[in-house]
Amino acid sequence: MKPSAFLFDLDGTLVDTAPDMAGALNRLRAENNLPALPYALIRPWVSHGAGALVxxxxxxxxxxxxxxxxxxxxxxxxxxxxxxxxxLFPGMADVLKALSSQGRSWGVVTNKPAFLTEPLLAGLGLTTPCIVSGDTLPVNKPDPAPVRHACALLGLSVEECVMVGDHKRDIDAARAxxxxxxxxxxxxIQSDDNPHDWGADAVVQHADELHQWI
Known part of the structure; x- marks a missing residue:
């Protein structure tokens, strides 16, 4: 059965935020008289948040x-x-359009705080009634509460909503x-990490592959 709604992680899944997050880190290093780090070094760390980047x-x-x-x-x-x-990641705009045309819902479940999540989505022209940020609840992914809360916001059961994410915490939260x-x-994805080991129901290499569940 195809899901009634898609729940997307934000950084590294719905939106490619790495260029701006890496840019911020290198500006911070410049303020401290340090040279810029290569983008390729920073990119795999973006999903780990500000503390990990610092x-x-x-x-x-x-x-x-x-x-x-x-x-x-x-x-x-x-x-x-x-x-x-x-x-948006390549192909993701078409995924959102397809969901809309099929009358299916989508939302965001991210550990990114709301003061960053909401203006980022607005800046990209994205609107959804379901935004669960890192400070919406007292707990974050991999706790299942954010996923359950997102399903409740959409008025759907947890079985009707599929979680899409680029980190094991996303898959763990969905499973729980x-x-x-x-x-x-x-x-x-870190070089020593393998999404096939996370226990997800499926693994996609490109956003276009999501159409088979729409």
Whole structure:
């Protein structure tokens, strides 16, 4: 049975935010008299969030107090440059159009905080009644609560909604919630990680492959 709704992770699944997130990290490094890091090095870390990016840029052994200061500055830089080069992943616009034409719903379930999620979606001209950000609930993925909350917002059962994501936490959250899941192998995957090992119901290499479930 085809799902009634698609729930998308944001960074690395629905939207390619890596250019702007990497740009913010390199601006932060420049402010601290450090050279830019290669984009290819930063990209796989984007789905891990601001803290992981700051550790990548300033060392894994960075002290907690300095990490917090740099993280807040990173978020400020990124928020001011939120939708400069970020775009929907190739093929994703057609997926959203197909869902709309079929009368199916879609939503976003992300660990990204709302003050970044909502203006990013607005900047890309994307509207949905179902946005579950990282601070919508007291818990984040891989906890199943955000997936369950998204299903409730859409008025659908967990079995009717499929979660699509580029990180194991997305698949774990869906499984724990009782929803089917699709791993987005086109997203921000670490070189030592394999989406086929996450336990998803399916793995896609390109957004175009999602049409078979619409």
């Amino acid at each position: 550790r990548l840029g300033f060392g894994a052994d960075i002290q907690a107090e300095r990490l917090d200061v740099l993280k807040q500055r990173y978020l400020a830089i990124y928020a001011a440059n939120l939708c400069v080069d970020s775009t 919630a009782g929803s089917p899941s699709i791993a987005a192998a086109f997203g921000y």
